[in-house]
Amino acid sequence: MVHAAAARITLVLFDVDGVLTDGKILLHADGGESKTFDIKDGTAIVWALRAGLKVGFLSARQSAATSQRAAQLGVTLVRQGAAGKLDEYLKIAGELGIDDGQVAYMGDDVLDLPVLSRVGLSAAPADAVGDVRSRVHWVSARRGGDGAARELIELILRAQSAWDPLLASYLAEPASQRA
DSSP, X not given: OHHHHHXXXXXXXXXXXXXXXXXXXXXXXXXXXXXXXXXXXXXXXXXXXXXXXXXXXXXXXOOHHHHHHHHHHTOOEEEOSOSSHHHHHHHHHHHXXXXXXXXXXXXXXXXXXXXXXXXXXXXXXXXXXXXXXXXSSEXXXXXXXXXXXXHHHHHHHHHTTOHHHHHHHHHTSOGGXXX
16 A cells, blocks of 8 residues: 555655654754754655655744755755644645645654645654554654655655666766765
8 A cells, every 4th residue: 555655646745853853953042053964865855856756845843954954955845834734735735736645744743643644645754753653654664864754755766666767877877986
């Protein structure tokens, strides 16, 4: 069932705090904040975009760090400060003209449940709260901010037969050009 659902996905949405980060926020004396993002998650987001998937961030919090990370990755669909995530999700789906079955969403806490209960592929990091883990289609083996988003994207790319060509493109590079 998860594989079939993943094959239909055209949009992958991620909660930010607790999914793309470990959920911890470092507040600075000047009011700024810092977050830690996993480079493997970022790499996978770039691969998803290159494969033709739409990727977006849906966060209840407003954060300059989130905006900056999205810009670094080329993610233009960023909705922050969403008091009601379901309302914002419905706007996104309407704007893109897609149905719930074409959407994957990864969330980690109860405020994500309204969106998780609608999408075609609901997912959670390994350290999501129990009420989320028990209600999603798929739970990553990785924690939020530690490769969970990468695992979900890999699952989708494999289901859509896009993983092997991606891997082959790296294997075909001359050794002198590999990072």
